[in-house]
Amino acid sequence: MKSSITPRKFSYEQVNQASNVNLVEKINLARQQRPCVFGITIDDATTVDRDDAIWLIELDNNQFELQISITDVGALIPKNSPIDQEALKRVITLYHTNPNTPMLPVHISTNLGSLEEGKERLALTIFFTLDSQGNIIKFEIQETIFKNLRAFSYEEVENILKNPTTKKHDQLLVTIQKITQVLASQRKGKSGILTDDGYIDEDGNLIAENVNTHQLIAELMILTNTTIARLLAQEKIPALFRTQDVGIQDLDQAIKEMGHCLVPAIYSPCPLQHVGLALETYSHFTSPLRRFVDLVNHRIIKAYINKKSSPYNLDELQVIADYINDFHCQFKEDKSLYLSIKRKVDIANKYDHIKEQEIRSLSRDDFSELLEYFTSKKRLPELRIYIQERLNTLSLKDFYFIWFVARIDDFFYLDNLDTISILLIASQIKNITVNYEVKYNQKHKTYRAKCFINGLTTADFAEDVKKVKAKQTSALMAIKAYVNNQLVKDNKSKVLVNNAHRGEDKNVTAEENFSALLHEKIDSNSLTNDFLMEVEKKIDYLQPKDFYKLWFVAKINSFFGQQIDAVSVLLVRSQLDHVKVEYKIDKYPQQEGYYSFCYVDGLTTMHPAIDKKKSKAKQKSALNYIKAFLENNLTNSPQNPTIEDIKTEENHPSSPPIKSTVEKDYISLIHDLCQTNQMDYPEYKFIKIDNFFQCLITLNYRNKTIKSTGYGKSKKQAKQCASHVMMIQHNLHRSPE
Numbered sequence: 001m002k003s004s005i006t007p008r009k010f011s012y013e014q015v016n017q018a019s020n021v022n023l024v025e026k027i028n029l030a031r032q033q034r035p036c037v038f039g040i041t042i043d044d045a046t047t048v049d050r051d052d053a054i055w056l057i058e059l060d061n062n063q064f065e066l067q068i069s070i071t072d073v074g075a076l077i078p079k080n081s082p083i084d085q086e087a088l089k090r091v092i093t094l095y096h097t098n099p100n101t102p103m104l105p106v107h108i109s110t111n112l113g114s115l116e117e118g119k120e121r122l123a124l125t126i127f128f129t130l131d132s133q134g135n136i137i138k139f140e141i142q143e144t145i146f147k148n149l150r151a152f153s154y155e156e157v158e159n160i161l162k163n164p165t166t167k168k169h170d171q172l173l174v175t176i177q178k179i180t181q182v183l184a185s186q187r188k189g190k191s192g193i194l195t196d197d198g199y200i201d202e203d204g205n206l207i208a209e210n211v212n213t214h215q216l217i218a219e220l221m222i223l224t225n226t227t228i229a230r231l232l233a234q235e236k237i238p239a240l241f242r243t244q245d246v247g248i249q250d251l252d253q254a255i256k257e258m259g260h261c262l263v264p265a266i267y268s269p270c271p272l273q274h275v276g277l278a279l280e281t282y283s284h285f286t287s288p289l290r291r292f293v294d295l296v297n298h299r300i301i302k303a304y305i306n307k308k309s310s311p312y313n314l315d316e317l318q319v320i321a322d323y324i325n326d327f328h329c330q331f332k333e334d335k336s337l338y339l340s341i342k343r344k345v346d347i348a349n350k351y352d353h354i355k356e357q358e359i360r361s362l363s364r365d366d367f368s369e370l371l372e373y374f375t376s377k378k379r380l381p382e383l384r385i386y387i388q389e390r391l392n393t394l395s396l397k398d399f400y401f402i403w404f405v406a407r408i409d410d411f412f413y414l415d416n417l418d419t420i421s422i423l424l425i426a427s428q429i430k431n432i433t434v435n436y437e438v439k440y441n442q443k444h445k446t447y448r449a450k451c452f453i454n455g456l457t458t459a460d461f462a463e464d465v466k467k468v469k470a471k472q473t474s475a476l477m478a479i480k481a482y483v484n485n486q487l488v489k490d491n492k493s494k495v496l497v498n499n500a501h502r503g504e505d506k507n508v509t510a511e512e513n514f515s516a517l518l519h520e521k522i523d524s525n526s527l528t529n530d531f532l533m534e535v536e537k538k539i540d541y542l543q544p545k546d547f548y549k550l551w552f553v554a555k556i557n558s559f560f561g562q563q564i565d566a567v568s569v570l571l572v573r574s575q576l577d578h579v580k581v582e583y584k585i586d587k588y589p590q591q592e593g594y595y596s597f598c599y600v601d602g603l604t605t606m607h608p609a610i611d612k613k614k615s616k617a618k619q620k621s622a623l624n625y626i627k628a629f630l631e632n633n634l635t636n637s638p639q640n641p642t643i644e645d646i647k648t649e650e651n652h653p654s655s656p657p658i659k660s661t662v663e664k665d666y667i668s669l670i671h672d673l674c675q676t677n678q679m680d681y682p683e684y685k686f687i688k689i690d691n692f693f694q695c696l697i698t699l700n701y702r703n704k705t706i707k708s709t710g711y712g713k714s715k716k717q718a719k720q721c722a723s724h725v726m727m728i729q730h731n732l733h734r735s736p737e
Helices: 012-019 023-030 082-090 106-112 154-162 168-185 211-234 251-258 292-305 314-351 356-360 364-376 380-389 396-405 419-429 467-483 509-523 529-537 544-553 566-576 614-630 643-651 666-676 715-729
Strands: 036-043 052-058 064-071 120-130 136-153 193-195 198-200 241-243 266-268 434-441 446-453 462-464 496-499 504-507 581-587 594-600 609-611 683-689 692-701 704-712
Touching: 012 082, 012 106, 023 120, 023 136, 036 064, 036 120, 036 154, 036 211, 052 168, 052 211, 064 136, 064 168, 064 211, 082 292, 120 211, 120 292, 136 154, 136 292, 154 168, 154 211, 168 211, 211 241, 211 292, 266 314, 292 314, 314 364, 356 380, 364 380, 364 396, 380 396, 396 419, 396 467, 419 434, 419 467, 419 544, 419 566, 434 467, 446 467, 462 467, 509 529, 509 544, 544 566, 544 614, 566 581, 566 594, 566 614, 581 614, 594 614, 609 614, 666 692, 666 715, 683 715, 692 715, 704 715
Parallel strands: 036 136, 434 496
Antiparallel strands: 036 052, 052 064, 064 120, 120 136, 193 198, 241 266, 434 446, 446 462, 496 504, 581 594, 594 609, 683 692, 692 704
């Protein structure tokens, strides 16, 4: 699949226009009208196009003058000129093409328009007067001549913030950080926030390095973009606003209503909400060298402060917004493809010629990556000696690649290996069917177990006085037979489960069919409360993937029995949803026993699970995580256990059952609407973007075509989210009136 957004070359006319810009002359002519200001820039170490700069002056009465200077590209590029027309086609600077594709010719983007250290440049400066709480007392926008005192890198500033000296610039940055932390605390959004894992930017991307500096700059840019948007909205001036609107006027209600449903941000000439940033209105203004939207808004603001009419009318802005929104949909798809290909190339470059000493120095995660790559290249036997050295640190997924992909007949002698979970991983990745037959031998007081892979099993059974041990051994025997092509068909056997209450064997073939029916019901959004009552009756026969479907796909807040293997359910989720599951287990204070937190992608429960047995504490923490997930009560700042927690757990070891509920199904609501009013059902289009799916839903409603978009980690979630957004954005009712 080839990317549709490819590198472009500037024409001779466009390059010639850039070369003819006389910056020195423009600055000299502007000295009479523009005040001179200065400041510093903070960018990535490799940045060559510097858009924005900052400065802070302490005033009396605990007030500050914050200066945000943005390069004045509009003074260099006239509207509708050859460069301007090309910039619209490019929309943004593309950093994922090879080579990079700048939005503007390099003579402007990296020279005349870039705020280079020690150089004078034309700029737009917003002068904020702030109090100690970050509130804006007043602000003013002026055309200025800016000089960059120093170009800092993110890494340099991060080191200063961690270990500041008494130098003027160090103290300046520390003061600015305190102000930006106050600004960040005033917003309630789910983006533009600092978390334990890193900084989440306004588009939801996680930045894991130099996080304090990224937050510092991002908050100042959000402040600037928001101020510009509010001014334009207040003056009723059409511009290109950045919106994430769900059709609910009350912002707090909108944030609550949408929950974790991902809604795409788009550009619009109307000042609507940005739910992700928890702002009433928002715009893009601070990156005119690399974003055409910002250049448009610069021209509009310049016209406003110079008391001139806007250079853009509403219809013109709508055409630009539609074009740019369509571009970004394609861009996300292309970028995802590019990153996927780039990752494969990077891994190949990293490991194709790796040396012995380099292999031995790899971290656990990097070794797993190497193992998976060598497996794909049929080179895994080359790693055999290194696998032997790392047997105690290999992950369960590593064994999947060793046995089910590379089919290496080795390492079956290892003790205490969780072969049941390895088969569970294989069942998700390789899409194989795994079943067990367990019988209790009354005479010998032992359990006999057989493991079936795609209906085939081993010639012999595993036997042990402990049921779980017999099952684990049967799984290991089946894996070994699978590797050596020695699985056989056993016509006498059926998939049996021991009835713990009566000591009898029970055929569960019907239950297997029920499991398939359950999946079908969930995938087709046709779960009913009557069917959930049937699920309750057959709860003992459900597999981990069944519970995954119930809890993480259908979002059913029930079925939390004590015998459920919640750890295996989360293992299934880690494979299907590509999430990271971790457990933090320790002995709890002044008592015999353990407390456990279950973390999934950095989120966990507020309180730990506690038990005298380590394995039970782990299971309880997994189940507690699932409950908190369904109730939207997860946190990244859990509380350590207290003696009161321990006493409470001992007196009330288990939580009461929760009543079965079916989460509101917006897909079905729209289908009901269509059926009731004899309308055609909506059409759905899915696009895979990184680890998410985008769903575009189109419906003919009231003699017009309406569209909405949603995102999710699966097509099901994306479809549900898009339907939810459509119901709200277009105010859908039972009748089209």
